[in-house]
Amino acid sequence: MATLSDVAAEAGVSPTAVSRYLNNRIDLPQATRDRIDAAIAKLDYRPNLLARRLSTGKSEAFALVTPDIANPFFAELAAAVERQAHANGYSVYITSTGGHADAEMNAIRRMADSHVDGLIMTTNRVDDGSLANLLAGRENVVLLDEDIDGVSVPRVFVDNAEGTYLAAKHLIAMGHRDIALIGGPHRLMSVNERLAGFTRAMDEAGLPVRPGWVLLGDYTRDYGVAAASVLLDAVDPPTAILACSDYIAIGVMQVVREHGLSIPNDxxxxxxxxxxxxxxxxxxxxxxxxxxxxxxxxxVKHLLALLEGQTPAAETRLPVELVTRQSVAPPSRKALK
Known part of the structure; x- marks a missing residue:
């Protein structure tokens, strides 16, 4: 295998210059950079990662903590994190916690042991204070998708309330008055915000939010099945359901079919x-x-900024949009009676 000295000899510079160049610690003329890059390509040089990490004091890796990598939402999120990290020269260690507190806390401790340079944290449960205590005072942490109370780090969320507001407004505009909502765990940030957006749309339309038609549990297909069964077995079922995740919606679809009904006709x-x-x-x-x-x-961009000593926005909210397809129609005449 080619060594650093081999590259230096091929490029006509000192080994120290090559080392500093690879570690972004020297500003060389373009012609010199080109000679080093050409020598690296010709010799198929591979840096000694362990030596480099000892030299720079960095692992060149991030940790991504996700509740369930099998869930398409978190899988897509992880893929985006990996792409952006790799584009900036970082590896990503992914921990799928299954929503277990111990797994989440172990991932944070690994960062404290300097196994990674930064942490992107996603959770799907309400913290009892354990995560907040572990994260308190830690640098190079970004919260993604869900909040953790008591932690002062950059956050990246979507506009949850606007999403359910748009969804409920769409159902109301289609003529629905009896609308139920199925959401995730009670007291989780996204759940509270999505319930608030739904309530706002109903209030603006002068429609009641029936307590029995707001069912909170988990962002899972199984909970969609359980909640939809309760709603459709009622004497007076709703004409429309707002499922606060597509996974919940799949469970609802299953129950609708089992009841001999169809979407969107019934x-x-x-x-x-x-x-x-x-x-x-x-x-x-x-x-x-x-x-x-x-x-x-x-x-990832926020995490890179933290590593460079910058201060990203405390909270960023990304916009959402309503995508209309074929699962919504005006309520049937039978439902309106």
């Missing part, structure tokens, strides 16, 4: 996320599109 449905499968299900799902790739990319 009940209308709106999701939240716009995962790739949303356009492929039958009927194609009307949903709120989150800019998932932009979220992941911005989180």
């Amino acid at each position: 009940i209308s449905l709106v999701g939240f996320d716009d995962m790739a499968f949303a356009a492929l299900v039958d009927p194609p799902l009307t949903t709120i599109r989150q800019p998932v790739a932009a979220m992941g990319e911005l989180a």
Whole structure:
């Protein structure tokens, strides 16, 4: 294998100059940079990563903590983080926690042990204070998608309330008055904000938000099944359901079919996320599109800024949009009686 000295000899410079060039610690004339790059390519030189990390004091790696990499939403988010990190010379270590507190805390401790240069944290549970205590005072951390109370680090979220506001307004404009909402865990930031957006749209239309028609549990297909079963088994079911994730919406679709009903003829449905499968299900799902790739990319940019001693915005909210497909129609005459 070619060595640093081999590259230096080929390029006609000192080994120290090559080392400093590779570590971005020297400003060389373009002609010199070109000779070093050409020598590296010709000799197929591979830097000694361990030596480089010892020299720079950096691992050149980030940690991404995600609740469930099998979930298409978090998989897309992780892919965006990896792309942006790799483009800037960083590897990404991904921990899929399954929503378990111990796994989340272990990932944070690994950062404290200098195994990574920074951490992008996503969670799907309400913190009991444990995560906040571990993150308190730590640098080079960015929160993504969900908040953790008591932590002062840059955050990247979407406009959750605007999303459900647009969804509810769309259902109301289509003639629906009896609208239910199925959401994630009670007290989670996104859940509270999406409920607030829904409530705002209903209030503006002079429509009641029935307590029995707001069901909060998990952002999962299984919870969509359980909640939709409760709603459709009622004597007076809603004519429309706003599912606060596309995964929940898939569960709702299953229950609607099991009850011998159809979407949107018997009940209308709106999701939240716009995962790739949303356009492929039958009927194609009307949903709120989150800019998932932009979220992941911005989180990495914020982390890089922190590493460079800069101060990113304390909180960034990315816009969402309503994507209309075929899962919403005016309520049937039978439902209006």
